[in-house]
Amino acid sequence: MDGFLALAGSNLLSPVVLSFALGLGAALLRSDLSVPEAMAKAMSLYLLFAIGFKGGVAVTAHGVELQLLQAVIAGIMLSLLLPLLAWALLRVMSRLPAVDAAAVAGHYGSISIVTFVAASSLLTARGMSAEGFMVAVAAAMEAPAILTALWLAARGARGARGARGTVRSDARLWREIMLNGSIVLLLGAFFIGLITGEQGMAEVEGFLLVPFKGVLCLFLLDMGLVAGRGLRNSRGLLNLPLLAFGVLMPLLASVCGLAAGLLIGLSPGGVVLMMVLAASASYIAVPAAMRVALPEANPAIYLSLSLGVTFPFNLVLGIPLYIAAASRLAAG
Amino acid sequence: MDGFLALAGSNLLSPVVLSFALGLGAALLRSDLSVPEAMAKAMSLYLLFAIGFKGGVAVTAHGVELQLLQAVIAGIMLSLLLPLLAWALLRVMSRLPAVDAAAVAGHYGSISIVTFVAASSLLTARGMSAEGFMVAVAAAMEAPAILTALWLAARGARGARGARGTVRSDARLWREIMLNGSIVLLLGAFFIGLITGEQGMAEVEGFLLVPFKGVLCLFLLDMGLVAGRGLRNSRGLLNLPLLAFGVLMPLLASVCGLAAGLLIGLSPGGVVLMMVLAASASYIAVPAAMRVALPEANPAIYLSLSLGVTFPFNLVLGIPLYIAAASRLAAG
Amino acid sequence: MDGFLALAGSNLLSPVVLSFALGLGAALLRSDLSVPEAMAKAMSLYLLFAIGFKGGVAVTAHGVELQLLQAVIAGIMLSLLLPLLAWALLRVMSRLPAVDAAAVAGHYGSISIVTFVAASSLLTARGMSAEGFMVAVAAAMEAPAILTALWLAARGARGARGARGTVRSDARLWREIMLNGSIVLLLGAFFIGLITGEQGMAEVEGFLLVPFKGVLCLFLLDMGLVAGRGLRNSRGLLNLPLLAFGVLMPLLASVCGLAAGLLIGLSPGGVVLMMVLAASASYIAVPAAMRVALPEANPAIYLSLSLGVTFPFNLVLGIPLYIAAASRLAAG
Amino acid sequence: MQTHQAKRVEIIIEAPMERRLTDILEVAGVRGYTVTPVHGGSGRSGRWSREGQVSAAGGMVAILCIIRPERLDHLLEAAFAVLERHMGVVVVSDCEVLRAERF
Amino acid sequence: MQTHQAKRVEIIIEAPMERRLTDILEVAGVRGYTVTPVHGGSGRSGRWSREGQVSAAGGMVAILCIIRPERLDHLLEAAFAVLERHMGVVVVSDCEVLRAERF
Amino acid sequence: MQTHQAKRVEIIIEAPMERRLTDILEVAGVRGYTVTPVHGGSGRSGRWSREGQVSAAGGMVAILCIIRPERLDHLLEAAFAVLERHMGVVVVSDCEVLRAERF
Numbered sequence A, B, C: 001m002d003g004f005l006a007l008a009g010s011n012l013l014s015p016v017v018l019s020f021a022l023g024l025g026a027a028l029l030r031s032d033l034s035v036p037e038a039m040a041k042a043m044s045l046y047l048l049f050a051i052g053f054k055g056g057v058a059v060t061a062h063g064v065e066l067q068l069l070q071a072v073i074a075g076i077m078l079s080l081l082l083p084l085l086a087w088a089l090l091r092v093m094s095r096l097p098a099v100d101a102a103a104v105a106g107h108y109g110s111i112s113i114v115t116f117v118a119a120s121s122l123l124t125a126r127g128m129s130a131e132g133f134m135v136a137v138a139a140a141m142e143a144p145a146i147l148t149a150l151w152l153a154a155r156g157a158r159g160a161r162g163a164r165g166t167v168r169s170d171a172r173l174w175r176e177i178m179l180n181g182s183i184v185l186l187l188g189a190f191f192i193g194l195i196t197g198e199q200g201m202a203e204v205e206g207f208l209l210v211p212f213k214g215v216l217c218l219f220l221l222d223m224g225l226v227a228g229r230g231l232r233n234s235r236g237l238l239n240l241p242l243l244a245f246g247v248l249m250p251l252l253a254s255v256c257g258l259a260a261g262l263l264i265g266l267s268p269g270g271v272v273l274m275m276v277l278a279a280s281a282s283y284i285a286v287p288a289a290m291r292v293a294l295p296e297a298n299p300a301i302y303l304s305l306s307l308g309v310t311f312p313f314n315l316v317l318g319i320p321l322y323i324a325a326a327s328r329l330a331a332g
Numbered sequence D, E, F: 001m002q003t004h005q006a007k008r009v010e011i012i013i014e015a016p017m018e019r020r021l022t023d024i025l026e027v028a029g030v031r032g033y034t035v036t037p038v039h040g041g042s043g044r045s046g047r048w049s050r051e052g053q054v055s056a057a058g059g060m061v062a063i064l065c066i067i068r069p070e071r072l073d074h075l076l077e078a079a080f081a082v083l084e085r086h087m088g089v090v091v092v093s094d095c096e097v098l099r100a101e102r103f
């Protein structure tokens, strides 16, 4: 507990978290501070490329093991099953319409890559290393949750509420989801890192490592701004039960991640990342897929929950908690 | 004098000044060289974040003193009063309509953060350090001048020229001005630097320090392009008296800044920065406020004066001059 | 031959080439991965500024020799004459209409600055240095080819096909071409590097050198995306003869570059760059000029050839080949 | 398909006034509008371009608003109150829309 | 100059649906269209802005399509099939064009 | 409110021709125009998108110009002289404006 409090305290005062807070505060105070869309996208491409590349290089350093396969399969299972947990929780805790509950559930099965990045960088700062292939697990977990969400929505639509909630789910949608930009870039950079190894890293570390943490700060400033603007515009939508869900769900999911990580025998750092992946909720790929497949689901609900509640919770409290838990439970 | 000439010479041949000259030349020759708006904004966010953060870290290193408060108050006074000086000069020297004179005066009370950045980086290069809290002074000086400008305009409007020059000055405008993006980011980064200190800097210096000077070059290239385009489009607006004002005003203002800096007992570097803040004219925050509050004032006049005349003057001659003066007069 | 194969193999597996391949693959698979236009332009400005600056600094280190003048003149001659070779080849090999053949020919006389950058960075990695002034040669070679292309088109238009192919070639067009953004920035940065020398470089290397290679990777990712999208949209336009031209032409042109480089007595690295300039085809400046001067020429043809065929060929096979040839033939 | 008469109002206004205009549109009962970027232009106050600009001053945005014909006057009066002293253009044209219940 | 009657159709649609819409327009025989960026807006589902956004969700694009009057109905039906369940606006107005052979 | 008849001319033209067109518009006595960005499109010469592009070639811009009806022909002729051999679309429609003295 002490370890957690110290860690949470020092995390709270890190430039990364403070930058998010600055953005959030600025948006809530209605400052006109804003980041151009092109800059936000540029930073996001940079972070995906850098984290993927680093993961690939790390794998070359340690060899590709059976564990990689196990971890990817575990990740896919988590992504497929966590939405069921989220759905059950939502139905019990809130009165969210079925279609919205399905959409939200999909977000929580999938992952948030910035949360992953923030956790990795906190791990590095603490001197804990993690398996490089966790990046591949992250990529593998992006999409399966959407499958479950659409199944939940289709099941719900057969219920009372008529047309609302009909699911658009064609081959094209699935191609779009599997080949969505962040999956392709993350995996692509992972393979480039894998192929070029330490030598490749030596060539590009002036770009991928040196400014990394600083770019992360600016990106989190932007996320704070977007989250704050979202919260302001969705006042009234997030009632107490939904807020509670936004905190409870990552905690429960992280326990599933913890179990999976321990089962596979990941290093403590790897267990943390598995918990973070389970606990985090998508805010880039899944929302776009939901707009196509479940247009009736209200985007303000799933975006505010994912970006405005669960993301900050993970960033500020969740990650230190997962680190504390994994340090205690996973074999050094 | 010799010291100034040597300094001005070496400044003139620095990559920073040459980049500005390149942009200016390209625009005047009507090259299609251009910087995307999103990139210009990205660089500006970067510079604000970096300079604010550095200032905060510098304060932790030296402790927050009473001087901070004195310097902030001096800055606010300068910002409030310098517009009166500018207004008087303009009325004596030029035939600018009252509403335009008021708008211009507001610009010269406020500050240009790039001029501040350029001066800081020249100071660093010369091994002169300055008080970190000067960043907070810069933030404090952005807005007060607008108050004086609007008061001048309102006073002028009660004169002969009828409706023209009526001032829109409501609570909303004041919220916008006080919470404008550059103030919020500069102060926010300052506090993040203050909280995280040297340790925070160690985490992000690969982004905030390593590429800083180079980004500044590209940003000045862009400012040269914008200034050159502005000058080309405002041919005929800037007559000789206005040009003279654009050079005389920063000189007079810098003397006020010098007096304030000496009074407070700032270090020579700090005195230089106080002079630079006094001497520089806003080209981001104040123009936007003027468009809302004084729409009848001609933006081509205040933008060309501030960006096309005073900014290059300060960049090329002003800063070396202020350094030479402060080195001589301020206590080591 | 062995040297070439080893070099080509290691080049193929470099982060730079793999990034291009990733972009190309993503676009061909119709992933929605995309780089914002502003980010692409920002990276291109960065690369031009950095490569120009480095060239200038390199010249100060070695002194400006008579060779500079010789190399610039050789470059201009190549740029003027290579389009004739391209035109002859196209007329023999393909049935491209005269106006399209003229436009394509213009592209191959001019140069691709990214190919130049990629070659420079491969040279540096191999410890081969090149004359800094090759940057000035690159700038000098951008435009002359357009002259020849327009002459070819005007000549063709006097033939059978009536109005189609009439050339717009006024003073304004020539000003636009000579002062186009990439020429101005490249030469401008070259002169800034020349003026500020090693000391200037020391100030900005954290921006211009440290992250250079990594930015190049992201830029090539983008070029892969654009090339892939172009190839997808121009299916059917590129028949076998045109594809063959896209590979044969750079080979022939590189031989001309080789001859010129040997004649002037450039270092092996300099000879490589001269070959690369001769062999590469424009995809920024010349296309824009062609849209103005030869609107009837089909942009899909010249863009796909230059960006989709010749650029990847040079990147993957050409550059290692030119290095192997120059290493063998040029005096150490 | 079944379409319905409506009015298409396009307002080009200085960027720093955007929020004031959209706020007043909402007060005037407008149910929706769309903001699109503007890159440059020319008018009595000269040429301008957003290229390389950092300040919101010296830029404009375009606001598109589809409304029922009977609400037009109300909207124009509200917009004019904000626009009156500012640069900018208000253009109204007839149009037809699908899904009239949305306007 | 000689101008020809045509219809100007403007569709504001959610960004993730852009490709689906343009594909169906091409199937419906539309010979050309232009996509323009949208920066923000407001509607029944609230205010939104692209500022700082990374995801395509929560953004819209505008698609402009000039067609011959006789093809309008066909286009609207095709577009409506894609749009029906989505946010978005379809605006049709009369216009005249040069070079009618292009449409 | 008091509105005045005017013409709304929308020209979609290749980006490298933008300056030539606006220059000629000014010569033709046009008092103002607005340039808006275009993101992509499709036409006889195929699909295109600005995404990731560096060159101005292969991109278009839209120019909007509100003028008095009596000046329309003059404008169209001037524009056509520039546009004739280029890709692009010219769309004219009727509109009404506030503050007619500006046009």
Ligand SMILES: Nc1ncnc2c1ncn2[C@@H]1O[C@H](COP(=O)(O)O)[C@@H](O)[C@H]1O
Binding pocket: D012, D040, D041, D042, D043, D044, D045, D046, D048, D060, D086, D087, D088, D089, F031, F032, F033, F034, F035, F064, F065, F066, F067, F102, F103
């Ligand atoms: N006739 C017009 N047609 C289209 N846009 C215009 C027109 N007049 C003015 N504008 C736009 O409104 C801005 C301000 O106009 P002005 O107040 O005349 O300087 C111009 O820069 C253009 O962007």
Ligand SMILES: Nc1ncnc2c1ncn2[C@@H]1O[C@H](COP(=O)(O)O)[C@@H](O)[C@H]1O
Binding pocket: D031, D032, D033, D034, D035, D064, D065, D066, D067, D102, D103, E012, E040, E041, E042, E043, E044, E045, E046, E048, E060, E086, E087, E088, E089
């Ligand atoms: N009346 C309208 N005029 C212009 N744009 C509209 C209008 N209604 C909706 N929109 C646009 O369509 C988006 C979605 O609208 P809605 O489905 O009502 O939320 C809004 O955010 C606006 O960008």
Ligand SMILES: Nc1ncnc2c1ncn2[C@@H]1O[C@H](COP(=O)(O)O)[C@@H](O)[C@H]1O
Binding pocket: E031, E032, E033, E034, E035, E064, E065, E066, E067, E102, E103, F012, F040, F041, F042, F043, F044, F045, F046, F048, F060, F086, F087, F088, F089
């Ligand atoms: N019917 C149309 N409606 C709207 N935009 C069009 C139309 N036809 C062409 N365009 C635009 O003009 C560009 C060039 O057209 P084209 O010359 O037909 O290739 C296209 O890429 C579109 O952006």
Ligand code: NA
Binding pocket: A082, A107, A108, A109, A110, A111, A112, A253, A277, A278, A279, A280, A281, A282
């Ligand atoms: Na998850």
Ligand code: NA
Binding pocket: B082, B107, B108, B109, B110, B111, B112, B253, B277, B278, B279, B280, B281, B282
């Ligand atoms: Na000042």
Ligand code: NA
Binding pocket: C082, C107, C108, C109, C110, C111, C112, C253, C277, C278, C279, C280, C281, C282
């Ligand atoms: Na060439």
